Amino acid sequence: MVSQSFIPIQKTSQRPTTTAHLAQTMTLLGLNNLELLEKIQGELANNPALELIDDYRCPTCKRRISKNQLCIFCSYGNNPDLDAPIIFVSSRRDFNNSTYLNPEDIPEDNYSVQKEDLPTYVLKQVATEISSEERILAAHILTGLDEDGLLTTPLEEIARYHHVPFSKVQGVAKLIQRCDPIGVSASSPKEALLVQLSTIKDRHDIDPLLEKAIEVGLDLISRKQYTDLGKLLDVNTQKAEKLAKFISDNLNPFPARAHWGNIRHQSDTITERYRKPDVIIHAQGDKNNPQLIVEIIWPIHGSLKINKDFQKIISELPSDKAKNWNQALEQANLLIKCLNQRNHTLVQLMQILSTLQRDFILQGDTHLKPTTRAKIAKDIGVHESTISRAVSSKTLQLPSGHIIPISKFFDRSLHIRTTMKLIIDNEAVPLSDTKIAKLLSKKGYNIARRTVAKYRAMEGILPAHLRN
DNA sequence: CTATGGCACGGATT
């Protein structure tokens, strides 16, 4: 069904043969790049049979490349078919420094800054504005940030620690909060929102009620209880919903997380860490018919190899003593094989996904073609659970710079929901669910009236009589 | 009588 004009991928890996092989491949596949990095580093530390050598090779085709470079063959792949996406595993993005072949091609992303880098990143911004004494305070504040960019240690404590007046620490904190990402080092989501609001206020007119809404009604907003919010603010529900929409569209309660596509902030599902995506898709060339370049991020540089010296020493040991070490050797071998397998599966997955969902990638939510993990599994010829693992807990950066969870590719109703939103956005008079259902079926989406209601609820859209 | 939300069922998906 999917036109499969793939770039030839070397058969570096066979199907898992042993159960151990299978088990480990499965575990590795379920890890995202950050977890994988931890895993590999752990293995390197514990297993003397394994070593990381300065032999930079393209993880996809094994050709030799230089550090932090893309593989010419894979990235620009001598692939005559421009409609086919180019897929490759790339190690060019080092976790600390990255070089891009084509800086213009790389979308602005504030996601590339790794978690540990956030303090440094912010400190640089304030460094010029403050005295060296204050810089120490700033550093102290910034080291107390949690993953969300919020401050966990109270300012009072910091003041006491450094024997300086509270107001001074507060001053530094205020300065930091105005840095990018705005609101960083706020003590709570509420404070972060207020700071962001006040910076917007400098440039635009905003509704004074917004401040009050955040101040007193934040938990109502997050629970989407607009009616109650309205009562609290003494306005009607529509107005309350508008306020809430403005807040969720323009403000971010967790400063360290850049805006995540238009992911719905469903109460507590935002557990994703602030980190790089696992896959990056670029669009290159002709604006109207660009070629997709899919980079699967590989967290390490150099090649994982069996340590030859180690191997030699072991082979000379008497067999009864070598037993444990042989096991380590086995394990190292297995790991390397399984990592290859993991890459292979991911490449295949992205090949199918980026071909099938090309329109979605380039043009947005309305063009998502609903698929299931099971179908993809069938196409590649692997078990469903394999795909499930490959998809889970991984994120992808679209050419637009938005980061989405890969599981969004499997959203069964996103395209309908977005067309529905379009209809509602453009309606002259509020349309009832029945009418919306009819309009949708004209566009080829046959869904029940009841389902329209469910989708509305999902998108946080009010029923017709409460809209205007 | 119309519009909509709650509940529950069954089939698909993971």
Next chain:
DNA sequence: AATCCGTGCCATAG
């Protein structure tokens, strides 16, 4: 086996 999702039926509100 557990979960998710679309849908029908029914109660309630306007």
